[in-house]
Amino acid sequence: DEIIVTNGAIHAMYLVASLYLDKHSSVAFEDPGYPLARQTLALTGAAIVPIAVDEDGLRVDDLPTDGTRLKFVYVTPSHQFPTGQRLSLQRRQALLDWGCRNDVLILEDDYDGEFRYDIAPLSPMAAMCESGPVVYFGTFSKTMFPSLRLGFAAGSKALIKEMSDYRKVTDYQTNTLSQLALAAFIENGEFEKHVQRMRRLYAQKRRCLRDAIANTELAGELTGTDSGINALIRLSTDISATNIADRARLQGIFVTPISRYCQSASVADNALVLGYGAVSEAQIAAGIGKLAAIIRAAG
Amino acid sequence: DEIIVTNGAIHAMYLVASLYLDKHSSVAFEDPGYPLARQTLALTGAAIVPIAVDEDGLRVDDLPTDGTRLKFVYVTPSHQFPTGQRLSLQRRQALLDWGCRNDVLILEDDYDGEFRYDIAPLSPMAAMCESGPVVYFGTFSKTMFPSLRLGFAAGSKALIKEMSDYRKVTDYQTNTLSQLALAAFIENGEFEKHVQRMRRLYAQKRRCLRDAIANTELAGELTGTDSGINALIRLSTDISATNIADRARLQGIFVTPISRYCQSASVADNALVLGYGAVSEAQIAAGIGKLAAIIRAAG
Numbered sequence: 001d002e003i004i005v006t007n008g009a010i011h012a013m014y015l016v017a018s019l020y021l022d023k024h025s026s027v028a029f030e031d032p033g034y035p036l037a038r039q040t041l042a043l044t045g046a047a048i049v050p051i052a053v054d055e056d057g058l059r060v061d062d063l064p065t066d067g068t069r070l071k072f073v074y075v076t077p078s079h080q081f082p083t084g085q086r087l088s089l090q091r092r093q094a095l096l097d098w099g100c101r102n103d104v105l106i107l108e109d110d111y112d113g114e115f116r117y118d119i120a121p122l123s124p125m126a127a128m129c130e131s132g133p134v135v136y137f138g139t140f141s142k143t144m145f146p147s148l149r150l151g152f153a154a155g156s157k158a159l160i161k162e163m164s165d166y167r168k169v170t171d172y173q174t175n176t177l178s179q180l181a182l183a184a185f186i187e188n189g190e191f192e193k194h195v196q197r198m199r200r201l202y203a204q205k206r207r208c209l210r211d212a213i214a215n216t217e218l219a220g221e222l223t224g225t226d227s228g229i230n231a232l233i234r235l236s237t238d239i240s241a242t243n244i245a246d247r248a249r250l251q252g253i254f255v256t257p258i259s260r261y262c263q264s265a266s267v268a269d270n271a272l273v274l275g276y277g278a279v280s281e282a283q284i285a286a287g288i289g290k291l292a293a294i295i296r297a298a299g
Numbered sequence: 300d301e302i303i304v305t306n307g308a309i310h311a312m313y314l315v316a317s318l319y320l321d322k323h324s325s326v327a328f329e330d331p332g333y334p335l336a337r338q339t340l341a342l343t344g345a346a347i348v349p350i351a352v353d354e355d356g357l358r359v360d361d362l363p364t365d366g367t368r369l370k371f372v373y374v375t376p377s378h379q380f381p382t383g384q385r386l387s388l389q390r391r392q393a394l395l396d397w398g399c400r401n402d403v404l405i406l407e408d409d410y411d412g413e414f415r416y417d418i419a420p421l422s423p424m425a426a427m428c429e430s431g432p433v434v435y436f437g438t439f440s441k442t443m444f445p446s447l448r449l450g451f452a453a454g455s456k457a458l459i460k461e462m463s464d465y466r467k468v469t470d471y472q473t474n475t476l477s478q479l480a481l482a483a484f485i486e487n488g489e490f491e492k493h494v495q496r497m498r499r500l501y502a503q504k505r506r507c508l509r510d511a512i513a514n515t516e517l518a519g520e521l522t523g524t525d526s527g528i529n530a531l532i533r534l535s536t537d538i539s540a541t542n543i544a545d546r547a548r549l550q551g552i553f554v555t556p557i558s559r560y561c562q563s564a565s566v567a568d569n570a571l572v573l574g575y576g577a578v579s580e581a582q583i584a585a586g587i588g589k590l591a592a593i594i595r596a597a598g
Contacts, residue, residue: 006470007306007470007471007474008470008471010468010469010470010471011469011470011471014468014469014470036468036471039468040468040469043465043468043469146471146472147472147474147475147476148474148476149470149471149472149473149474166342169309169313169335169338169339169342170309170310170313170339170342171305171306171307171309171310171313171448171470172306172307172309172310172335172445172448173445173446173448174448175306175446175447175448175474175477176446177446177447177476177477178474178476178477
């Protein structure tokens, strides 16, 4: 009664958005943030209000106090996309309090929550406060694969009932063969083993990334590696990240300037987002060497 | 470029509806008609304008000429749901002409188009007029099974592009494993064999239904059996179909009064819809005997 299975986390978010948002609504959204979720929420015509993030995640103190009526606050607490920081426990509590006080629903997207290294877990906000103003989104796109199209939302019975009713007249139900196959994979313990295997694999790639960077002038500029499969390199040069990314692409190195994920033009374009999940250790080592040389030449 | 794969026909219809309808729109819809499609279109806030059907399907002459601005006309030409009649060739041409003249898009739902007996096929409207004002919906829910969640729409490149863009930010894509499995099943010829097998099976059940009814007072009242897996029994009694269906249910016979599918209260509740796809020949024979007795007793 408190969980709905959907065609991925974005689908679940779309259902909530369709039920509650229109062109008169506003949603607070991490900036930089996950572009697809921003597009999905904006599809309803709602205004997206950018809120800055720092090393503790969303700056809860920046949420509007000027009477802007928000419907939702969207956050990625486990691994802020794309900075890779976690929402601190203190911020989680502050956001929950703020949500209760202002009667605003928190969309907790547990993005990359399964891939966490060396650090202790933090409780999801959905678990911190029974019947709190939180709807939690999970996906099997990262732990399994995106074309499986399986995700879910957990929330109040009333909300899940509304989502179920709405989804029934929009695409009826989620493919049951995939659900049965995944359920069997979970029940026989293989899913947990698979996630552990992938966590070890990604941890090894991350170690390789850290080692490669430690040997360059970029040492100390790598952040966001406590979880997930992407990290951030801060640039201390005056050249924009977009410029660096363009030069890198010519050498076959694909990195993304942070500005690609920013809504507000005031966020400095001074960092590169590196995805390391799908590249080999050899590619990581060689790529970081070339990238450092490009930044050196540009600086 | 002219086809989009979706999570069933309803999902495809929902995408078109989301793109083009709002609370100021109107859609012409068969009455009686398919309730789920009606709900899906109505979800956008659009007004649903009921149009009567007869033995040749939608009464095209009844489409509003009073200036009511329609966005879509929804039809099930292969097997009108629930009366089971086909849209005649003349009506198809008339509807196409009307759509062109009034710049109204025709939603052609090829409901049960695969299950046709003894009669020659009629061309889908989508095939009668290149770049005509038609979007064609197909599903594998009936030929395969509903929880497969595979269907499609075929339309103009511009429309399909819009649908693809919209669907990308609402649920991203359709499960690819199911698509690959179905594609293999189609390519190796098994799908066509399966449909032929099911067609023979349903034709046999339909024969059984006809034979059973021929032995009762209901002889001559059975219609809609040229295609599909449901048929209609007209009642000549003054008792409502709802009343008969209620009495039948008490004896374990599940039939649906036509009023369940009607939007306008002016359609007489004087027919029963019988689904025969999922019941055995023995159940059909016994059930029709009991149903005839119930109608006799009620009359």
